[in-house]
Amino acid sequence: MRLANQQAHYLELEEKDVLRHSLAAGRQAAKLLKDNFGDSATYDVSIKHDRSLVTRVDGESQALIMSYLKGQFPDIPFVAEEQDRQVNAGVKKDGYYFVIDPLDGTASFVIGIPFFCTSIALCKGTQTLAGVLVDPNHNEEFTAVLGGGAFLNGNRMSVTKRRNIEELYLNVNHTKFDQNRFERINANILKKIRRFHKLGSLCLEVAYVASGRLDGTINNDLSMWDIAAAGLILEEAGGRWTLLDGSKPAFPVFEKLDIVATNGIIHYDLLRAL
Missing domain, CATH: 3.30.540.10 (Fructose-1,6-Bisphosphatase, subunit A, domain 1)
Structure with missing residues (x-):
């Protein structure tokens, strides 16, 4: 055919x-x-x-x-x-x-x-x-x-409705960010939220946001195949994912990606904190 x-x-x-x-x-x-x-x-x-x-x-x-x-x-x-x-x-x-x-x-x-x-x-x-x-x-x-x-x-399934930073459960993988952003994440996010995790599979981490187990995830050094399926699953569950500047990459894309994926409610607050 x-x-x-x-x-x-x-x-x-x-x-x-x-x-x-x-x-x-x-x-x-x-x-x-x-x-x-x-x-x-x-x-x-x-x-x-x-x-x-x-x-x-x-x-x-x-x-x-x-x-x-x-x-x-x-x-x-x-x-x-x-x-x-x-x-x-x-x-x-x-x-x-x-x-x-x-x-x-x-x-x-x-x-x-x-x-x-x-x-x-x-x-x-x-x-x-x-x-x-x-x-x-x-x-x-x-x-x-x-x-x-x-x-x-x-x-x-659907995302959480939490909106206050003190209530959030986040997955965070930030060790490959530059020092300035690394320190901002520590000071503005990790020291304020309820708990953070690093689970070890970006696809599942985003899916856990979609299923309401997490409120969001911050990840760096990713590829298109890490987010193509998981990103749609999150959006269809009511969430949102973007690059750190708030934009979405145009697929197909082959550069490394740094992303934030959230329940949507907290999305821009996290971007600003970065």
């Missing part, structure tokens, strides 16, 4: 069918992650150009996801974390493409912390149309389609 026909076919699909295929791929990959978790001698860990970790399991998970989705949508290309950067950059900016993070939370995976997931998004141009996160350790699936709400294991 030619790409034009494939794209036309997508428009005729029920949203539940797109989600069903993404979930099927994500579940298979998540099972692979769980089956390999704990056998660290077989991980074949290496360090990528951006100093992040990668394992044999990252590549196998990605290959599994891509193989499944190619069988369903053979002409839709991929932007994927472990794919060659030139191939990623070659995706047509006005067409459909999948965005894949085969193992979000690799560092947690490597050191034995059971907090990681698979992430799959379908985008068209700058817009994410569908997103799926599968967490194999807690048997949780976070899903959303554009305009259809956000769900955890099939149950609709």
Whole structure:
């Protein structure tokens, strides 16, 4: 099937069918992650150009996801974390493409912390149309389609309503910010909120904001595949995410990203505090 026909076919699909295929791929990959978790001698860990970790399991998970989705949508290309950067950059900016993070939370995976997931998004141009996160350790699936709400294991979810900084529960990963911003986060945010965490998977951290477990998260040094699915899930749950200047990047984007993701109510207060 030619790409034009494939794209036309997508428009005729029920949203539940797109989600069903993404979930099927994500579940298979998540099972692979769980089956390999704990056998660290077989991980074949290496360090990528951006100093992040990668394992044999990252590549196998990605290959599994891509193989499944190619069988369903053979002409839709991929932007994927472990794919060659030139191939990623070659995706047509006005067409459909999948965005894949085969193992979000690799560092947690490597050191034995059971907090990681698979992430799959379908985008068209700058817009994410569908997103799926599968967490194999807690048997949780976070899903959303554009305009259809956000769900955890099939149950609709929504963000918190907290607005006062003294009440907030935030996830904060700020160690790679410059010293001035690092100190502002410490003084203006961390010393004032109720509690902060660093959980170890950006996708799940944003999903936890969407599900009302956290009020927000501040993260730096991210990539598009960290936020493509999770960002849609958050927005469909009533939340908001932006770069630190309050803008949204135009997908597809291949530069590193620093983001704030919140329940929406506290968003601009946190941006100002930064």
